[in-house]
Amino acid sequence: xxxxxxxxxxxxxxxxxxxxxxxxxxxxxxxxxxxxxxxxxxxxxxxxxxxxxxxxxxxxxxxxxxxxxxxxxxxxxxxxxxxxxxxxxxxxxxxxxxxxxxxxxxxxxx
Amino acid sequence: xxxxxxxxxxxxxxxxxxxxxxxxxxxxxxxxxxxxxxxxxxxxxxxxxxxxxxxxxxxxxxxxxxxxxxxxxxxxxxxxxxxxxxxxxxxxxxxxxxxxxxxxxxxxxxxxxxxx
Numbered sequence: 001x002x003x004x005x006x007x008x009x010x011x012x013x014x015x016x017x018x019x020x021x022x023x024x025x026x027x028x029x030x031x032x033x034x035x036x037x038x039x040x041x042x043x044x045x046x047x048x049x050x051x052x053x054x055x056x057x058x059x060x061x062x063x064x065x066x067x068x069x070x071x072x073x074x075x076x077x078x079x080x081x082x083x084x085x086x087x088x089x090x091x092x093x094x095x096x097x098x099x100x101x102x103x104x105x106x107x108x109x110x
Numbered sequence: 111x112x113x114x115x116x117x118x119x120x121x122x123x124x125x126x127x128x129x130x131x132x133x134x135x136x137x138x139x140x141x142x143x144x145x146x147x148x149x150x151x152x153x154x155x156x157x158x159x160x161x162x163x164x165x166x167x168x169x170x171x172x173x174x175x176x177x178x179x180x181x182x183x184x185x186x187x188x189x190x191x192x193x194x195x196x197x198x199x200x201x202x203x204x205x206x207x208x209x210x211x212x213x214x215x216x217x218x219x220x221x222x223x224x225x226x
Binding site for chain 1: 214
């Protein structure tokens with residue numbers, strides 16, 4: 001069965017500092033990975049997906065199949081980046097259902 | 111675009127009653143809708159997947175007779191928590207995919223259920 005692990009429950013950084021959220025996965029097929037973000041009192045929204053290889057709000061994530069990782073990075077964190085971040089894996093063999101990691105709360109201090 | 115709504119946003123009910131939660135895709139036809147449950151300070155756990163016009167597929171450990179899912183149209187899915195008990199209190203979130211021909215899931219705002 002697929003699994004997504006986010007080892008850090010909380011990341012606290014100062015504004016302007018780099019931030020990296022770790023995500024590791026286990027999946028027997030060809031993975032499709034996503035990062036979702038949930039700002040305070042808002043719904044979950046897609047931040048980026050690995051197949052699009054785009055940068056959203058300054059965030060990037062690279063799929064490393066050798067290390068089975070999909071870490072999320074931003075070189076200069078902003079206060080508005082404070083939110084809950086979830087890494088998710090899509091099981092294409094099962095109707096694209098998502099398996100979520102436990103989530104990482106990011107707090108960007110001024 | 112790709113907006114998903116849920117109704118109600120919060121509901122309080124007595125133990126033993128049933129509660130229906132609606133999930134609507136407002137500006138696209140959702141080929142598939144998903145129902146999740148989220149406990150405080152925990153991640154989302156998939157409960158079931160539903161496709162329009164067919165029976166929902168439930169995840170292991172989710173009682174299909176307890177959590178009835180109906181996906182009657184391409185824009186509406188409902189989750190009914192039957193004979194609710196305090197342990198069913200949780201945050202229920204739906205998502206829908208099918209917008210722009212992609213499989214990206216778009217999430218509703220969630221429904222907080224409290225069973226007294």
